[in-house]
Amino acid sequence: MPKPLDLVFLWHMHQPDYRDYASGDFLLPWVYLHAIKDYSDMAFHLEQHPQVKGTVNFVPVLLDQLEDYVQQFTTGQIRDPLLRLLARENLNDLNTAERNLVLTSCFRSNHKSMVAPYHAYKRLSDLYKMLEPGGDIELTYLSGQYFSDLLTWYHLAWCGESVRREHDLVIRLMGKNEGFNYNDRKWLFDLIGQIVGGIIPRYRKLAESGQIELSTTPHYHPLAPLLLDINSASESIPEISLPHSKCYSGGKSRVQAQLLSAQKSHQTRFGVIPQGIWPAEGAVSTELLEVFAAQACRWTASGEGVLANSLRTAEHNLPDRANYLYRPYHLQGEASGVRCFFRDDRLSDLIGFEYSRWNGKDAALHFVSQLELIAQQAPEGEVPVVSVILDGENAWEYYPYNGYHFFANLYSELQAHSTISTTTYSGYLDRRDAAEGTQQLAKEGELPRLVAGSWVYGNFSTWIGSPDKNRAWDLLCIAKQSYDLVMVSARLNEAERLVAEKQLASCESSDWFWWFGDYNPAHAVESFDRLYRSNLMQLYCYLKLPVPVILNSPISQGSGLPEAGGTMRRGS
Template identity: 60%
Template structure:
């Protein structure tokens, strides 16, 4: 009987938010997404054991989760917001700490994470009365107000599965105000417990065969651009490039990130990853060769990359209907041919990422199933299509009521009981010899990403290119110092880790006036801080240009830009 193979790949990633000089976490997003999204995503899989999925963990995220676990074990908390949550006397904290609480504890989707909670909403209304506040006026907010605000912020960021199943959390929400130090400390300890349980929960799901765990080059670099800036011209022939023609030693840096990822994944999960999700789904022929050298069996990207590649491979032929080419695996002709490539259904992925949050959960789940059924009936009778739905496993749910609880519960329930839709993983799909006749050869791979099928989100405009030039200059200095005797071996390792963090794709994502100003300011600051720390570790003077902002963002655009549509 004909079957539709569905691969759900949930990509879990946060960039490195640590300041390697102070060891402080500059931003709280790792632990907040941990207690909200990574807990919920594990829960839904545990509740639906016949639904399979691929979970992609970026190693730098796992590094930070383990860092938080260590902090809770030792009591040496290096995240300011967590430290304040567990501070006994909030009445007499510094004005700087008060400002930090106010600036942090209303950062969320207010429609889904603030307005549903009257007590939290009231705290926000009181704060807005002082929206043109002076520092002296902030002292009017009592320690009890700060305590309630800290508790409610963390309750709003708590996973729905925790809110529904943890008696202590239910009691706090029913209490709604007047939270004591003991309440705050117990909430603090619960956060630590949830984070410590995460990696073991996913390891158990993998050991049962329900999920496949994949990885990404360690610090999430935009690998094709590290290898060759001109790969951006595969999809945008006229795009402007940085003044530096190449990122110095880029291929070896990508090999480093990949080898480090495979090593850390193997240590954590007791097996090597079968596949690699490149950061941002960014692929090029040169990158696939590196994957092949590390015995990678599969990788994946966006539908736009496949369409561009088919047009480059067959320039005289019109692009056929997507049902004729999208729902099958490919191998790229040449040295990288052993890596099987899958391409996501951008439309289905974007429905989950951007549209279904506006629907009732059951309606959205049924619509998704109906879309899969149309694909099933629209593909040739003799083929078993493979449909790839790939998106962030954390950022979409903030826009959903109840963190997407009803949508995911209904979706997984419908999938595990469907007569001809089979959820699977890429590893299992490849291992099924009956599927090998579905693989097609792709003569040319046009480099690109899952966003627009291009690299325009990371390179091409003045601000992004300026950031690349700053990074290239730092890498040139790094290479010179590494070849000298200026640093001890220990300091060289520290500098190499700092460089790896500077190479993350995330910094370049946020530069540009289409992003919200408050987010741009945070990531702009952290990118420049990383570069400054690198120069200091190299014992070199910090270039004055690093004191100046690269990008300002858009004051009028306050919507989250942590995800981007495919087209």
């Protein structure tokens, strides 16, 4: 007889801040591109399956940028260079920088799933590859019509499958194939504005119906345990190489400020204070959970490796994961009020990395069968709670049709299943609080300690420990010391102080450190290296201090991977 199981999906939505605060321009287009593809598709699948519940985590800095784009479309003052070009009437007079922007941006997609399937788009790519070795001279043969077609196809390819199915314009333009004119591009531009403007209201409506829970992350996605204590990286890797800087000064107050800002942002946008916090990169430590507890956070979550490190002792090997993974935990002491859930890495990574190569129906059935097996293996009298946590935006371009058939089948199977119950973390905790011994639920565990780590390998090696990453940390720590000195002086007025603090928060994002490393594509390493240094330079400018000369040179000393025609999957 099938046994019951509780399933929580947590879809993490995040992009770092791509705005140049000095010019107001967006330096990279990923926020609006993921909005028209992934954020819209993920909302669509939930809307089509109202009995499927889950948790969606929006990082406030992503919401800030989505609202920024909404304002741009409303006012007509477009500050994203690619969008400006899409809506530009005459593309025959592009200057060299504009031509290079289009050519370096509009093939930066997964070639197999987003370029090759469309004959006209692939022909544009082939033509560029033929001329590109000849440099700028041969590229000048590309006409305004070429750039019109390329800009149009790039944005058509980034439209989510639900957008294509719900808006005839997309299919009509794809059917036209080539020779796109200004009206075509303006219609597509207007549709992009409509979709972007609908993202936050759609998720708010799903939350108000009780189908999803919305959680948040400290505002700019900082690697909070390292801000609190850089040495916490050695808890999971004792031999790790650390930056020269011994600490990030005032780290606790910075984490508290980013958390309070996130909670305020969430309440303003969604009308409620979030009950749960997904920490950036699933990175946790005892000190961080104490900060969460002080702000009445009800739940948080992290990776399976963190739990394994925290339970493992020199005297005892871990039991089978069925006997420890699928339950909530708490710590003793100041953090005891925060319930902590841990990701099933295998199931989450099947969705993130494996199922894109499967038939959608087969993948859905396999996933459900794995859940049924977990239920059967659960300790007698316990109903396991399984956490499937991954980025809600970066895996789908590797799937046929942006994962449409996988999600349609998966959610349909789960909606009809007799013993698997999808839920949210707060909904699950509500049931525990109301049960009072009348229901069989997962046993709650108490952690004797929490070994600091993240959802990637259970440690912080993705963000610290290599020469490039450590250099990036040292530059941030030095900038923070300068920030502290200025803040105790009378150099800045109140408005200037707020601008500087916002800039510092952007510099604290975990994303900058993630991208350093020669395992990432060279073009991505270069872009994020430049953007990170630009953010630090701007911080010094806002502090009215000279910009250190060292920031003119790339941080990364490695060459990176050669460009492969696709984007690197961010996160786990």
